[in-house]
Amino acid sequence: MGKEKKSGAYPYSSGGWGSLKAVTTILLQEKVPLADSQVLLDQNQPDGFMCVSCSWSKPADPHTFEFCESGAKATAWDLTAKRVTPDFFEVHTVGELSKWHDHDLEEAGRLTEPMRYDPGTDRYVPIPWTQAFEEIGAELRRFAPASVVFYSSGRASLETSYMLQLFARMYGTNNLPDSSNMCHESSSVGLKEAIGVGVGTIMLEDFEKTDLMFFFGQNVGTNSPRMLHQLQEARKRGVPIITFNPLREPGLISFSNPQSPVDMLTPHDTQISTQYHQVKTGGDTAAILGICKRVIEADDRAVSNCEPRVVDIDFIREHTHGYDSFAQYARDAKWDDIELVSGLSRDALEAAANEYMRANAVMAHYGMGLTQHRAGVQNVRMLVNLLLLRGNVGKSGAGPSPIRGHSNVQGQRTVGITEKPELAPLDQLATQFSFEPPREKGMNTVEAFEALLDGKLNAMINLGGNLVRSVPDRYRIEPAWSVLPLTVNVATKLNRSHLLPGERSYVLPCLSRIEIDRQAGGDQAVSMEDSTACFHGSRGVAEPAAPTIRSEPFIVAGIAKATLGDRSTVDWDAWRDDYALVRAEMGKTWPKMFSGFETRMWTPGGVVRPLPARERKWKTKSGKAEFMVPEAIGEDPDMPERVPESLRLMTLRSDSQFNTTIYSLDDRFRGVKGSRMVVLMNPVDMKKHALAQGDQISLETIADDGVNRRVDGFSVVPFDVPVGCIGGYYPECNPLLPLWHCAKESKVPGAKSIPVRVVAG
Structure with missing residues (x-):
């Protein structure tokens, strides 16, 4: 196919001078001294620190500048010279701060001292660390463990996560939701059902051996830009890249490498996508089905003509279960239905299928565009169906590749952060630490907030993140959060969750991963897992923002000791002082993964996590990789999307x-400046609703649950998006997302397809 056209909103390649300008701007904005900015040279290096943003793999032989624009912004955000001291809270009440924009709250700077909310003055006031731990522990001892939730964001290290899950289970609960519940839990469920492991199977070395790549619903240009290096090298070898995404994203169209003199000093760039299909929001199952149908029909013709098979029939017979049922479903599917739901023509889908049939080793990368749907698990299973047809799992250069957005969200699950007791090594923990772990299922994120709305929660321990802002149904969640008996927020910066204090509320400032972690046992290092299931060590290099800040392991250990007391067999003080002791216990819990980890964690390129599916060993119910027959190809039968004026x-x-x-507040790739309260809309839909660029509108959710969900103050922006689909920013649009509108099996919020109507402003 010809060279893909660039986005009209941003008619340049991703990377290049635009990226360098953005990095310079953020460093100046945060007043990062020149000396501190040099820490970028240690980012993602073998003996440096892992990026605090995305979880893309750290190569064994890194570039000198092994960071991207997004990673540099995240680092600058943590290295800011701005501080939020107790004096800040003497000037600003919580009521005043609650009126600030989210950007301005974090822009105020790094938190420096532990704080407790004082309802009499409506201010946070400083509190000594020991006193904070004692008070929090006393509160937790008052509550039934089932009424307490321990939430963690994806930034927490493997060591912190291991400590937190052990603390929670010794306390008596499996209420251990984390940010994966909000994004890739659909992968964890779908991949485990299909191939026996809940993570992707590719590694960096597979990029050198692949013949074709698919992208589904993942914006590599902003979510994992370092991956563009591997894509650029693959394209130079002539590897086709076929993209399915509702919006035309610059990072998936072309790339100018900021580290290449040729790319920077000439008009040269690399075309990334060789086919770009703007699938309708929610049309992914239909699109994948169309490709599968073409492959199966071609195989049927080959059988009739006594020609070589198109599907890998030897692989299917030896390694899979359920092929015949799925193949018949695909044969029976009608092209008219596939085209209607996917928004793509039969010719377009057959063009993608033809490339697939020519390739011997195929990767399928995807993001939340597949997972954040009511049919999110089905979308993942359908993508695996496509790969299984030609044996593209468990061989070099091939496999499913969920791109995680958080730096250690995958690793947290690996070391026990899960509400599902069957996924945690409870028997081993019981033996190892001489206690009886709870066996009841805990709450995931959606279930935790359902319990919050029902008045069944007493405490939220929030390790990182901005939980109130990130969840669905925010207008319902915020009042319920603000009357909780106890909220504990471990954070680097002030955010919205801190400004809804309940009866007792604490903000505990923690070190960033970038900063040197000095403990009684010496300078400490931590570890995490990347998107390719490799473990890496990470060592901070910058001076802490304040001497009063504590590390996440220190804070978890302090609360655990104060809460559990003599009930615990763990020497939390020793663990706080020396994280090697934590890693030694991880090695006892999972010897195949973490035995000898103390020295192996610094292996260039990472420690490879054992994954049976890479060796075509299937830990599924049937003992084989599982094909799945979809329930339906439409997006969501539970929402009234047939309302004439509805938009997705x-x-x-x-x-x-x-x-x-x-x-x-700017988004240069989409041509948006100065505001995030915009709705990206196809001009056809604008005409249908009698709207012009810049018109003010409101959006209302179309649902039959009796709750009025409406957000005002949006401006209309014409954009190249499929007819009937619109785009708006997260988290500004979260009030429109019902809490119950989530993936049926994984409970991931269905943020990528919310039926709404336009209300004129």
């Missing part, structure tokens, strides 16, 4: 954003 809203992140952290 997908929530988006900007290029100046990491999860709920907003670095700037």
Whole structure:
């Protein structure tokens, strides 16, 4: 196919001078001294620190500048010279701060001392660390463990996560939701059902051996830009890349490498996608089904003509279960239905299938565009179906590749952060630490907030993140959060969750991963797992923002000791002083993964996590890789999407954003400046609703649950998005997302397809 056209909103390649300018801007904005900015040279290096934003793999032979624009922004955000001291809270009440924009709250700077909310003055006031731990522990001892939730964001290290899950289980609960519940839990469920492991199977070395790559619903240009290096090298070898995404994202169209003199000093760039299909929001199952149908029909013709098979029939017979049922489903599917739901033509889907049939080793990368749907697990299973047809799991250069957005969200699950007791090594923990872990299922994130709304929660221990801002149904959640008996927030910066204090509320400032972690046992290092299931050590290099800040392991150990007392067999003080003791216990819990980890964690390129599916060993119910027959190819039978005026809203992140952290109100890739309250809309839909660029509108959710969900103050922006689909920013659009509108099996919020109507402003 010809060269893909660039986005009209941003008619340049991703990377290049635009990226360098953005990095310079954020360093100046945060007043990062020149000396501190040099820590970027240690980012993602073998003996340096892992990036605090995305979880893309750290290569064994890294570039000198092994960081991207997004990673540099995250680092600058933590290295800021700005501070939020107790004096800040003497000037600003919580009531005043609650009126600030989210960007301005974090922009105020790094938190420096532990604080407790004082309802009499409506201010946070400083409290000594020991007193904070004692008070929190006393509160937790008052509550039934089932009424307490221990939430963790994806930034926490393997060591911190291991400590937190052990603390929670010794306390008596499996209420251990984390940020994976909000994004890739659909992968964890779908992949485990299909191939026996809940993570992807590719590694960096597979990029050198692949013949074709698919992308589904993942914006590599802003969510994992370092991956563009591997994509650029693959494209230079002539590897086709086929993209399915509702919006035309610059990072998936072309790339200028900021580290290449040729790319920077000439008009040269690399075309990334060789086919770009703007699938309708929620049309992914239908699109994948169309490709599968073409492959199976071609195989049927080959059988009839006594020609070589198109599907890998030897692999299917030896390694899979359920092929015949799925193949018949695909044969029976009608092209008219596939085209209607996917928004793509039969010719387009057959063009993708033809490339697939020519390739011998195929990767399928995907993000939340597949997982954050009511049919999120089905989407993942369908993608695996496509790979299984031609044996593209468990061989070099091939496999499913879920791209995680948080730096250690995958690793947290690996070391026991899960509400599902069957996924945790409870028997081993019981033996290892001489206690009886709870066996009841805990709450995931959606279930925790359902319990909050029902008045069944007493405490939220929030390790990182901005939980109130990130969840669905925010207008219902915020009042319930603000009357909780206890909230504990471990954070580097002030955010919205801190400004809804309940009866007792604490904000505990923690070190960033970038900073030197000095403990009684010496300078400490931590570890995490990347998207390719490799473990890496990480060592901070910058001076801490304040001497009064404590590390996440220190804080978890302090609360655990104060809460559990003599009930615990763990020497929390020793663990706090020397994280090697934590890693030694991890090695006892999972010897195949972490035996000898203390020295292996610094292996260039990482320690490879054992994954049976890479060796075509299937830990599934049947003992084989499982094909799945989809329930339906439509997006969501539970929502009234047939209302004539309905539009499908997908929530988006900007290029100046990491999860709920907003670095700037601009989004240069989409041509948006100065505001995030915009709705991206196809001109056809604008005409249908009699709207012009810049018109003010409101959005209302179309649902039959009796709750009025409406957000006002949006401006209309014409954009190249499929007819009937619109885009708006996360978390601004979260009030429109019902808490119950989530993936049926994984409970991941269905943020990528929310039926809404336009209300004129």
